[in-house]
Amino acid sequence: MNAEGLSINLATVREQWNLGEAVEACAKLGIKAIDPWRDQVTKFGLDNSAKVIRDHGMQVTGYCRGGMFTAVDAKGRAAAIGENKRAIDEAQTLGAECLVLVVGGVPQGSTDIIGARTQVAEGINAILDHARAAKMPLAIEPLHPMYAADRACVNTIKQALDIAVQLGSDVGVAIDTYHVWWDPELKEQIERAGREKRIFGHHICDWLVPTKDMLLDRGMMGDGIIDFKGFRSMIEAAGFHGPQEVEIFSAADWWKRPGEEVLKTCIERYNKLCK
Amino acid sequence: MNAEGLSINLATVREQWNLGEAVEACAKLGIKAIDPWRDQVTKFGLDNSAKVIRDHGMQVTGYCRGGMFTAVDAKGRAAAIGENKRAIDEAQTLGAECLVLVVGGVPQGSTDIIGARTQVAEGINAILDHARAAKMPLAIEPLHPMYAADRACVNTIKQALDIAVQLGSDVGVAIDTYHVWWDPELKEQIERAGREKRIFGHHICDWLVPTKDMLLDRGMMGDGIIDFKGFRSMIEAAGFHGPQEVEIFSAADWWKRPGEEVLKTCIERYNKLCK
Numbered sequence: 262m263n264a265e266g267l268s269i270n271l272a273t274v275r276e277q278w279n280l281g282e283a284v285e286a287c288a289k290l291g292i293k294a295i296d297p298w299r300d301q302v303t304k305f306g307l308d309n310s311a312k313v314i315r316d317h318g319m320q321v322t323g324y325c326r327g328g329m330f331t332a333v334d335a336k337g338r339a340a341a342i343g344e345n346k347r348a349i350d351e352a353q354t355l356g357a358e359c360l361v362l363v364v365g366g367v368p369q370g371s372t373d374i375i376g377a378r379t380q381v382a383e384g385i386n387a388i389l390d391h392a393r394a395a396k397m398p399l400a401i402e403p404l405h406p407m408y409a410a411d412r413a414c415v416n417t418i419k420q421a422l423d424i425a426v427q428l429g430s431d432v433g434v435a436i437d438t439y440h441v442w443w444d445p446e447l448k449e450q451i452e453r454a455g456r457e458k459r460i461f462g463h464h465i466c467d468w469l470v471p472t473k474d475m476l477l478d479r480g481m482m483g484d485g486i487i488d489f490k491g492f493r494s495m496i497e498a499a500g501f502h503g504p505q506e507v508e509i510f511s512a513a514d515w516w517k518r519p520g521e522e523v524l525k526t527c528i529e530r531y532n533k534l535c536k
Numbered sequence: 537m538n539a540e541g542l543s544i545n546l547a548t549v550r551e552q553w554n555l556g557e558a559v560e561a562c563a564k565l566g567i568k569a570i571d572p573w574r575d576q577v578t579k580f581g582l583d584n585s586a587k588v589i590r591d592h593g594m595q596v597t598g599y600c601r602g603g604m605f606t607a608v609d610a611k612g613r614a615a616a617i618g619e620n621k622r623a624i625d626e627a628q629t630l631g632a633e634c635l636v637l638v639v640g641g642v643p644q645g646s647t648d649i650i651g652a653r654t655q656v657a658e659g660i661n662a663i664l665d666h667a668r669a670a671k672m673p674l675a676i677e678p679l680h681p682m683y684a685a686d687r688a689c690v691n692t693i694k695q696a697l698d699i700a701v702q703l704g705s706d707v708g709v710a711i712d713t714y715h716v717w718w719d720p721e722l723k724e725q726i727e728r729a730g731r732e733k734r735i736f737g738h739h740i741c742d743w744l745v746p747t748k749d750m751l752l753d754r755g756m757m758g759d760g761i762i763d764f765k766g767f768r769s770m771i772e773a774a775g776f777h778g779p780q781e782v783e784i785f786s787a788a789d790w791w792k793r794p795g796e797e798v799l800k801t802c803i804e805r806y807n808k809l810c811k
Contacts, residue, residue: 369745372763374718407682409718410745410761443649443684445695470644470685475750476740486685488647 262528269293269527270464270508271301275476277520280305281313290524294320294504296361296462302351311354315328322506323400323435323462324348324357330384331365331377331414338380345388349397358503359400359461360392361435368412377414382424385432393431400435400461401425403522407475417441418450423522425459433459436496437508439466439479442487448495455499463496464508465489465535477512482530489535505535537803541811543569543597544802545739545783546576552795555580560772565799569595569779571636571737575624586629597781598675598710598737599632605638606652606689613655616640620663633778634675634736635667636710638680652689657699660707668706670760672793675736676700679720682750691723692716695754700734708734711734711771712783714741714754717762723770730774738771739783740764745763752787757805764810781808 269292271283278286280301287295295314300311303454314321327348332338332518345360352360364381380415385399392399401421401424415421418434418441437484441447467485472478482489493505507527509515515523546558553561555576559679562570568623570589578587604625607613620635639656642649654675660674667674676696679688680741689694693709693716700707709729716722729735747753757764769782782802784790789800 366745367761372761374698374761374768378720405681406718407680407747407750410747414718416718417720443681443689443690443691445653468685470641472682472685473748475682475747486642486647486649491647 262291262504262525263532264291264293264528266318266504267292267528267531268296268504269524270296270325270506271391271509272298272325273509273515273527274517274520275301276525277523280310283315283520284317284319284375286524288319290319290528292524293318294322296321296323296325296506297355297396298325299348301349302355307351307354311356314355316356316376320504321355321357323359323361324355326350326361328362329365331368331380333368334368338384342387346391347364349388349392349395352397353395357397359435361462362401362403362414364401364415365402366409366414374414378444381415383451385424389428389431398461401432401434402435402437403440405476414466415448417444419446420456420458422450422457424455433461435462435464436460436489436490437466438466442468442492443445451495451499455501458500460496460499460501462506463501463503464506466507466509474512477510479509479511480517481509481526481533482499493535505531506526507531537566537736537800538807539565539567539803542567542781542803542806543571543595543779543781544569544799545600545781547600548782548784548790548802549571549795549798550576551791552798555585558795559588559594561795563592563594563801563804565802567799568593569597571596571598571600571781572630573600574626576625582626582629586631589630594651595778595779596630596632598634599627600702601636601638603637604640605657608643608645609775613659616659617662619668624663624670625669627672627753628645628670632672634673634677634710636737637674637676639676639688639690641684641689643737649684649689649783656690657702661703664703664706673736676707676810677712679717680715692719692721693729694721697725697729697732697734697760701732708736710737710739711735712741712764713764714743717743717767726770726774730776733775735771735774735776737781738776738778739781740781741784749787752785754784754786756784756790756801758809770811781804782806
């Protein structure tokens with residue numbers, strides 16, 4: 262099985278393995294790229310994580326995640342900025358190619374999504390010098406609009422790019438099929454992201470019908486309604502040729518299967534459906 | 537309690553009452569407008585429904601629903617067109633001001649959402665003469681993108697307006713806060729809908745945090761994160777002054793309460809938060 266061009270977001274096997282085990286299992290199957298989550302790194306230890314990644318020659322296509330800039334008060338927003346700076350430092354230690362940002366939703370008790378978006382732009386701006394000093398690109402990940410209230414008030418590639426353009430260099434987008442497949446402006450905005458050289462990551466995951474849980478029922482490629490080859494052809498036409506990163510949260514299905522089965526299925530579906 | 541300017545979509549009390557009981561309960565509380573669903577009308581009888589509505593002088597702000605134009609084959613699409621023509625006739629008998637269209641998702645086994653959107657435009661076009669003959673405006677309701685796969689591949693006001701403009705007169709939009717509150721182009725597209733005189737309905741319902749079910753956990757105004765006054769001011773600035781129609785699917789909460797409590801809460805929250 263050829264895993265060239267494939268990356269595994271380690272959330273996909275978070276219930277099966279710790280970070281070290283996951284990296285080893287990936288390497289054993291010829292997978293040469295990963296994206297770890299902060300809680301996985303904390304648990305395995307930052308230095309241990311960096312070492313096992315380095316020892317296996319793993320490309321780190323991203324680090325999940327920074328963001329969550331929105332808060333009811335200035336104290337909350339300041340705390341988020343501190344947390345994001347720490348995430349940038351960790352990403353640098355791990356050799357990650359970008360820090361993925363899930364920007365935060367509408368603060369509790371508020372009904373002001375427009376104000377929340379302003380907080381997001383201000384938050385990213387506040388960490389940008391730190392990111393540039395660390396040579397760590399920031400990848401805004403627009404999330405599906407069903408997360409607009411509680412996770413991310415940036416829900417389209419267009420919105421993410423508008424913020425990126427406003428802030429300047431080193432800010433771009435992580436484009437996840439799961440979050441944006443429905444967007445009527447998908448093609449135009451991927452083209453725009455390419456022209457501006459702001460595509461920092463391409464995540465893949467399928468949308469299941471029915472979707473039984475809003476967070477933890479994401480699908481393996483081929484089990485839902487997304488056209489992965491068509492999607493990838495837009496991404497490549499826009500000039501991004503980095504790995505496709507599988508990120509699947511699946512409490513009732515893939516998180517319950519043996520990790521090796523999950524990885525082998527990722528490789529198989531990726532080869533059959535995604536390139 | 538003043539219910540002037542309030543309409544009740546009868547799905548909101550579908551578990552408590554049949555159509556006749558619901559109309560009577562609304563009238564008793566001073567509510568002067570409703571929007572019934574087809575299954576409710578079928579169950580109570582079309583002529584009986586028309587009579588009870590007429591007898592109580594009820595305004596019928598819409599009829600739910602036509603649509604579901606997408607299908608795997610031509611036979612399925614033709615069946616949908618026949619069904620929509622019947623819905624138009626029923627809407628006319630009931631004196632409804634528009635037929636609400638939930639357009640349909642990506643057909644089973646397909647990954648082609650762009651093709652599905654073409655089917656939608658073709659489907660509406662195929663019923664348009666029938667609708668015009670019946671003097672029944674067609675209101676495309678963009679649904680939240682979390683329904684793009686299985687219920688409606690039209691998910692923004694912009695998309696709905698683009699189809700409406702393409703098809704000509706008598707096609708517009710039903711704008712439901714629940715479905716579009718997150719849209720980054722909300723203000724501009726409501727303005728555009730107003731300029732083109734294509735706002736045919738304004739539905740209200742809140743987005744709960746957390747949302748526990750993707751279909752049946754919608755919230756009473758004030759229990760979630762939507763700014764109803766701000767939303768209404770955009771709608772009125774765009775020239776629409778028709779009733780605000782409460783449409784709440786709530787299997788675990790409002791459908792379990794006494795119908796009268798639900799209606800009284802609708803009136804109270806509407807007066808406090810929506811105008």
